[in-house]
Amino acid sequence: MENFQLSLPTQLIFGAGVVKNHLSTLLKDKQHVLLVYGGGSIHKNGLYQLVTQTLEAAHIQFTPFQGIQPNPRVETVNAAITCAREQMCDFVLAIGGGSVIDAAKLIAVGIDYPHNAWDIVLGKHTPTSAIPIGVILTLAATGSETNSGSVITNWTTQEKRGWGSPLALPVFALLDPSNTISVPSNHTLYGIVDIMSHLFEQYFRAHPDAVSNPYQEALIEATLRQVIQTAPLVMKDLTNYSARETLMICGTYALNGVLRIGSTGDWASHQIEHALSACFDIPHGAGLAIVFPHWFDYVLHADPMKNAPLIAKMAVEVFQVTPQHTTLETALAGVHALREFWASLGAPSTMQDISIDITPKMEELIEKTLLGRSTIGNFQQLDSNALKIIFQSLA
């Protein structure tokens, strides 16, 4: 394996009742908390009431900031920063999924920067101070609750970009599977696709033929099998607590660093999806469901000798594919099994499935994927020609 570092300082607290049991203790000594959340589902499921009553009982002031979008926009973040500054907030509490958490991170590091927070996303300004962040997770998907990364969209320039800072690492993350029970079917599905994508993106890494990493492969295969076993149970019964529980812990482990173990993964599929979301504002998980099988097709086509063996291993270990006559055939059977699995859960497989015609924006999509780089990807490098083939295939 490659050399690596790992630490996981966020205090992860998992299980039924953890918000009620831990929130006020975690926030003692805070003066004024900015509550950041999305469209308002937490008003309907009782979580908003639980949080605000807990804060009131602990005599902690707070200001709610509602309206973080899926694909969270920097314009909204800037407004939240202004609000936090005016209220002299000393803590940001994100109540939501990846979008809300990612927005909270930029709010926290942007509070001492009196300009457009987009500068931080672009790397033009490196924050040196922040207020601390806590998370109450409501969606099994992102992993953002225990890492320092964030993805923000600039709707003016139609860009969706990742950034990160050690200052953006949440100090605590409260994960109560009950808080995911009311997530509707489509967003539950998108979360499942996001989790599986994060696992693929760490499994399909730079130089797997030269740098062995059997334990990392084994842990990721085990996690993928677990998600594949659990997802249909959740989709069949959205109130299945124990399945929601398993999905939630898998989502966190899929991107908290413990499954990386010295692998430089391949995040090209996420980057391709970011371009789609930036141009068409589609849900991230829907985009990934469309992108990933076509990415597999392309990398198998581009270099079957190099790329088929690890995809074939995934096919056998994760999808229980019977080894075929050739390694390439086994790999292709694995990609087919992935397609069938996501389709069985109701995921789209082309942009046409979600009634979007990307053809007029082909060049822009390629440009927004590359963002100035000549290639992306590590398992398989993709240049603009490769991206064109992938975008055409998923259209």
Place this chain on the structure above:
Amino acid sequence: MENFQLSLPTQLIFGAGVVKNHLSTLLKDKQHVLLVYGGGSIHKNGLYQLVTQTLEAAHIQFTPFQGIQPNPRVETVNAAITCAREQMCDFVLAIGGGSVIDAAKLIAVGIDYPHNAWDIVLGKHTPTSAIPIGVILTLAATGSETNSGSVITNWTTQEKRGWGSPLALPVFALLDPSNTISVPSNHTLYGIVDIMSHLFEQYFRAHPDAVSNPYQEALIEATLRQVIQTAPLVMKDLTNYSARETLMICGTYALNGVLRIGSTGDWASHQIEHALSACFDIPHGAGLAIVFPHWFDYVLHADPMKNAPLIAKMAVEVFQVTPQHTTLETALAGVHALREFWASLGAPSTMQDISIDITPKMEELIEKTLLGRSTIGNFQQLDSNALKIIFQSLA
């Protein structure tokens, strides 16, 4: 699963060359480092020279303290504390395996306590201050490098006890598999047994029939399979770097908390082994190799209906046992496979194998296992009668 908390703040740095590349940066600002190590193998393999030359080049003072025993003794720890106090050390660097790390932890929290550090192990004194600890790991076994637990032996009273403190958590752990290459065959084997035991002890938990935890089981099964696959490669060629690498990361993951995931494990086997080590000063891993199969025998005998299903699952998933006519038979076949596996690596299976007669000390062993409790264990509670049966069977 049960509610749980997880954080992993120790900075784990893994790979070839990490001591040379990171040690001086990690210790900058330190005035005087106590170097704690064992019998002196690090003088032979070059690690002592590398560490001291690195510290000298960085103008950091240090005092070596050699002679931490396997089953580290509180008398030695007290001497090291006196030394650290005299030299006004502001950092303890443990260079070694579990024994050295566990001793370093008690040194670090004992430095401000001017009495016998055994009081801390007994819980009679709760430390409120400590100097920080760093680790250079030289043995794949303990997991102690990234957790806050420690086990210390009092040779005067013949007690071996576990204790822990948040202050005892190492701030960094440098894991270079090269530093395990010179570990001889027997200690390599004991490390393998220790790792597998930690995995069993988290897998066989309280109420597995009532509280499902499929992801935890899947991750532990994957880790056990990995160790079982890797161990023969290491034992066949002690210089096999990539196998040493896999074993080292498995050892850390086996006890850094990430595989626990809300399970109250069953540590009875470790407690039984502690009594054996306290009375006869045998290597911890040798003791575990003797204890564990007999613990399995006993718990299957004591309550086959309750205990066979999870042991049978382990048998099938980890040892690839073909399911037998009954669940109990499958479970027994799994225990047989474990015995065969450890024997194939050269582990002892009874105390007679290591030429020790425990019969005269039977009552003392039971007393030292229970340490005042009426029962130990969660998967299966063990009282003094149960312990007597186990000790008689492993004699």
